[in-house]
Amino acid sequence: MNIPALSVSMSRSELGIDLGTALMAKVLDTVEDAGAALEEMIETAVIPGLGENIDIRV
Known part of the structure; x- marks a missing residue:
């Protein structure tokens, strides 16, 4: 057996x-x-009030 x-x-x-x-x-x-960094970008990209009002007239 070659130990080294x-x-x-x-x-x-x-x-x-x-x-x-x-x-x-x-x-x-x-x-x-x-x-x-991605999480921070997503949090800053949220626009306040966006999606609060939905027009559902048919």
Whole structure:
């Protein structure tokens, strides 16, 4: 059994997992920021009084 090669392989694997986890955390932060910005845009786009009166004459 080649212990040094196995150790390097495990180290690379752990590095890949750590990198993937860090990347996903950054993506999650970005998506949360974008969602908050979208929510703020939607709240400011509401026009007061719009839809309060409906003309239902036939």
